Amino acid sequence: MQIFLDGALEMYRGGFIYVITGSMFSGKTGKLIRNLRRVEIRNKYAEDKKKIVLFKPQKDDRHQTSEVVSHNDYKFEAVVVPDVVAIAAWVEEHQPDIIAIDEVQFFDVLELLALLIKLADQGKAIILTVLDQDFACRPFDGVAELFAEAEILEKLHPICEGCGKRASRSFRLSDSDKVIQVGGKEAYIPLCRACRNEH
Numbered sequence: 001m002q003i004f005l006d007g008a009l010e011m012y013r014g015g016f017i018y019v020i021t022g023s024m025f026s027g028k029t030g031k032l033i034r035n036l037r038r039v040e041i042r043n044k045y046a047e048d049k050k051k052i053v054l055f056k057p058q059k060d061d062r063h064q065t066s067e068v069v070s071h072n073d074y075k076f077e078a079v080v081v082p083d084v085v086a087i088a089a090w091v092e093e094h095q096p097d098i099i100a101i102d103e104v105q106f107f108d109v110l111e112l113l114a115l116l117i118k119l120a121d122q123g124k125a126i127i128l129t130v131l132d133q134d135f136a137c138r139p140f141d142g143v144a145e146l147f148a149e150a151e152i153l154e155k156l157h158p159i160c161e162g163c164g165k166r167a168s169r170s171f172r173l174s175d176s177d178k179v180i181q182v183g184g185k186e187a188y189i190p191l192c193r194a195c196r197n198e199h
């Protein structure tokens with residue numbers, strides 16, 4: 001059975017951390033948005049309506065306070081934040097019940113995890129997406145610790161561009177050695193372990 005946030009809200013007495021991971025193009029953000037959409041519909045009927053916030057990392061110097069993240073025809077407003085301190089301040093001020101964070105690898109993951117543990121201990125539901133590995137198949141710093149702390153760990157797999165089977169790696173086509181590149185399909189393709197090893 002598929003995991004969904006509305007089900008997890010019934011499953012746990014207090015707070016919890018739900019991690020959606022996988023390589024690039026595995027549909028992590030889409031799954032995150034679907035989860036938030038389900039809770040919004042649940043909120044129409046439930047007595048205990050859950051206040052949701054979605055954070056996105058600020059990836060460059062452009063001034064930006066909010067951004068709409070969409071999946072199919074459904075759009076969700078996100079709060080764009082530069083760092084973990086900004087997330088902590090926003091949560092302290094607005095006291096959401098559900099804290100969603102997209103693309104956690106762009107933050108200091110260990111610093112963020114310390115905050116998330118505190119918030120989950122306070123009863124907050126945390127849902128986030130994170131890339132598991134960089135282009136060289138190395139785990140991002142702090143991701144292993146994040147996985148260990150999560151109540152729910154969901155790994156998504158796109159289709160391998162090399163063989164059409166299940167992919168688990170993000171293969172970089174460009175020559176830049178920057179670990180994190182802001183870019184789309186032109187720079188990376190999903191590959192499976194076997195196809196990745198042949199490159």
Ligand SMILES: [Zn+2]
Binds near residue numbers: 160164165
């Ligand atoms: Zn393959």
